[in-house]
Amino acid sequence: GRTPPLEIQHVVGDYWTDSDGKGRLIPASQIDFLLPLFWSRVCRKSISSLHEDHSIERDDYFLPTNFRLVDTEKMCIVPANSSFEYIALSYTWGKGKQFKLFKDNYQELSKENALLKYEHQIPQTIKDAMFLVKKLLDRYLWVDALCIMQDPECEDKKVQLPYMDR
Numbered sequence: 384g385r386t387p388p389l390e391i392q393h394v395v396g397d398y399w400t401d402s403d404g405k406g407r408l409i410p411a412s413q414i415d416f417l418l419p420l421f422w423s424r425v426c427r428k429s430i431s432s433l434h435e436d437h438s439i440e441r442d443d444y445f446l447p448t449n450f451r452l453v454d455t456e457k458m459c460i461v462p463a464n465s466s467f468e469y470i471a472l473s474y475t476w477g478k479g480k481q482f483k484l485f486k487d488n489y490q491e492l493s494k495e496n497a498l499l500k501y502e503h504q505i506p507q508t509i510k511d512a513m514f515l516v517k518k519l520l521d522r523y524l525w526v527d528a529l530c531i532m533q534d535p536e537c538e539d540k541k542v543q544l545p546y547m548d549r
Contacts, residue, residue: 416518423519427468447543451484451530452523455516458498460484460529469523472512476528481506483533492529505529 445465452463463469482504484492491497498505498513509526516524532539 411514419515420519423470423521447546449532449539450543452525453498453513453529454522455513455524456522457495459495460489460492460497461523463523467523468521469525470512470516470519470521471525472509474508474512474526477506479506481528482509483528484530486532486534486537489532 446463450463451460452467452469453459454461482501492501502510509529512524512526516522531543
């Protein structure tokens with residue numbers, strides 16, 4: 384596929400923003416992805432050893448009902464279980480219109496390449512995260528707007544929100 388215009392904020396010293404209050408943007412072509420890939424692998428290895436110390440087996444790991452992930456290879460929403468490794472995106476939605484998962488669009492978004500059809504509606508932050516997941520040699524991304532059904536009457540939010548900090 385084509386590379387999205389990934390732009391990541393760069394921190395210089397203690398400054399997050401420039402004089403106009405905007406973050407410094409760096410094109411994807413200038414980013415060395417080997418370092419975050421290394422950090423990701425070291426972190427996962429450390430977490431595995433912590434689980435061993437506490438006698439927690441991977442098979443015992445619990446995910447809430449109807450847990451879903453963004454499959455960045457097939458570009459769709461997929462049901463997941465505790466065997467899936469994934470990266471979670473934590474971000475602020477902002478005030479603009481947010482592309483979300485609903486009961487009405489779930490079947491469509493579950494089809495391979497469905498997210499490509501809505502690429503223009505998906506916020507850049509989520510597109511950047513999807514790109515980064517692939518660069519880190521991972522496949523799955525968890526992002527609340529696309530992985531939890533947002534219908535007001537749906538039980539997903541009630542069941543899954545308490546697990547967001549785990």
